[in-house]
Amino acid sequence: MSFSRLQLQFVKLSRLSIAATQSRFHANSAFIAKSKEITKQIQQTQQNRLCHCRSRNKVSNNIDNNMLKYLNQSEAINVDLELFNEYKFSVDQLMELAGLSCAHAIAKCFPADRFGRVLVCCGPGNNGGDGLVCARHLALMGYLPVLYYPKPTPKPLYENLAHQCKRMEIESISECPSVALAAECYDLIVDALFGFSFKPPVRADFVPVVELLQQTKLPIASTAWTYPAAGMWRRAS
Numbered sequence: 001m002s003f004s005r006l007q008l009q010f011v012k013l014s015r016l017s018i019a020a021t022q023s024r025f026h027a028n029s030a031f032i033a034k035s036k037e038i039t040k041q042i043q044q045t046q047q048n049r050l051c052h053c054r055s056r057n058k059v060s061n062n063i064d065n066n067m068l069k070y071l072n073q074s075e076a077i078n079v080d081l082e083l084f085n086e087y088k089f090s091v092d093q094l095m096e097l098a099g100l101s102c103a104h105a106i107a108k109c110f111p112a113d114r115f116g117r118v119l120v121c122c123g124p125g126n127n128g129g130d131g132l133v134c135a136r137h138l139a140l141m142g143y144l145p146v147l148y149y150p151k152p153t154p155k156p157l158y159e160n161l162a163h164q165c166k167r168m169e170i171e172s173i174s175e176c177p178s179v180a181l182a183a184e185c186y187d188l189i190v191d192a193l194f195g196f197s198f199k200p201p202v203r204a205d206f207v208p209v210v211e212l213l214q215q216t217k218l219p220i221a222s223t224a225w226t227y228p229a230a231g232m233w234r235r236a237s
Ligand SMILES: NC(=O)C1=CN([C@@H]2O[C@H](COP(=O)(O)OP(=O)(O)OC[C@H]3O[C@@H](n4cnc5c(N)ncnc54)[C@H](OP(=O)(O)O)[C@@H]3O)[C@@H](O)[C@H]2O)[C@@H](O)CC1
Pocket: 030, 080, 090, 091, 092, 094, 095, 098, 123, 124, 125, 126, 127, 128, 130, 193, 194, 195, 196, 197, 198, 199, 200, 201, 202, 203, 206, 224, 225, 226
């Protein structure tokens, strides 16, 4: 299969959504990120499938809601499996693409001049790795990301990503800020806590940050493209 067909396949499988929830806004950024290439392919092949980006700040005109599809947990797992097994992508590759795409999606929806101070909350799995990559790219794009990474994963991939953030002088905090402190210090929160391997209930290490996500009035951009994206935190305890 040609690379362009592969990309198209990827696009078809991984549609992206940014969801606006009531007065608040949650960007399912990884979904967008993973569909960036998709959008190109869609345009090239003139298929009527358009990447959807909607926020209280900006609403794309190129939206066809009938074409949007949200992946459930098993579908998302199967996309990953296909990318690994059939197309031979590596974890590092996918993580870099996901984090970079999230940073681009954030830059599109939350411009640095208004949302420059970003708290990036990273979980212990691949979704947290996406967050570390995203923070690095946000820093390169003129944001001031601050990492909250309560349970660093002792594996080379994550250690290297964290090291790169450190070398780029990205600040890291060890305590989860209160709702009030977060409102004072940040313009945006990136939720890179969990992806499709999350199993409730939330464990003790992550309760404060989940409560922050539930209670904050700051906009949240979620890197998870399936459950439990940020909107879900509002409904989950
Ligand atoms: N596959 C790939 O290469 C790539 C995948 N990407 C993205 O990553 C996501 C899937 O990644 P993932 O499988 O690592 O799962 P994820 O949910 O991030 O974390 C699992 C960790 O959370 C922990 N944990 C679980 N439940 C918990 C709880 N209640 N409270 C606290 N902790 C809990 C769990 O702990 P454990 O159960 O192992 O002890 C484990 O450490 C998915 O969205 C995909 O799109 C790409 O973007 C990049 C490349």
